[in-house]
Amino acid sequence: MIAARLWLLTGILASTALAVDQAVVERGQKEEARSCIPCHSLRLIHSQRLSKAAWNKELDKMAGWGTIVNDREALLEYLIANYGDDKPLPAPAMSGNGVK
Numbered sequence: 001m002i003a004a005r006l007w008l009l010t011g012i013l014a015s016t017a018l019a020v021d022q023a024v025v026e027r028g029q030k031e032e033a034r035s036c037i038p039c040h041s042l043r044l045i046h047s048q049r050l051s052k053a054a055w056n057k058e059l060d061k062m063a064g065w066g067t068i069v070n071d072r073e074a075l076l077e078y079l080i081a082n083y084g085d086d087k088p089l090p091a092p093a094m095s096g097n098g099v100k
């Protein structure tokens with residue numbers, strides 16, 4: 001009985017943690033849409049596969065060029081969740097006629 005309750009509790013805690021993460025990731029995506037598009041396309045960002053440390057450095061570099069990020073923590077979570085170095089590489093980009 002206790003074991004069953006513990007198991008249930010673990011499940012609830014795990015799903016809560018996941019829900020929080022998802023909310024943070026969505027906030028990060030909004031932050032990207034707000035702060036990352038004035039200078040270049042999102043393709044430049046979405047074609048990268050970087051570690052957390054490398055994304056952190058990248059955000060420092062962009063900040064040095066004048067990027068103002070309000071919700072850096074969420075943006076970093078979003079970048080790692082979608083464009084981390086453990087994610088599969090994107091398909092090679094083609095030009096309009098699909099040749100190169």
Ligand code: HEC
Pocket residue numbers: 032035036037038039040044045048058059061062065066067068069
């Ligand atoms: C103030 C202008 C500006 C803003 C805003 C900006 N960037 Fe950049 N970003 C640049 C420039 C300039 C480059 C270099 C482009 C090139 O090499 O063609 C660059 C390149 C990049 C690259 C390619 C790798 C590299 O370092 O050259 C990534 C990834 C990147 N930016 C991420 C971001 C992210 C994430 C944001 C939002 C937080 C952002 N940028 C917002 C100016 C900006």
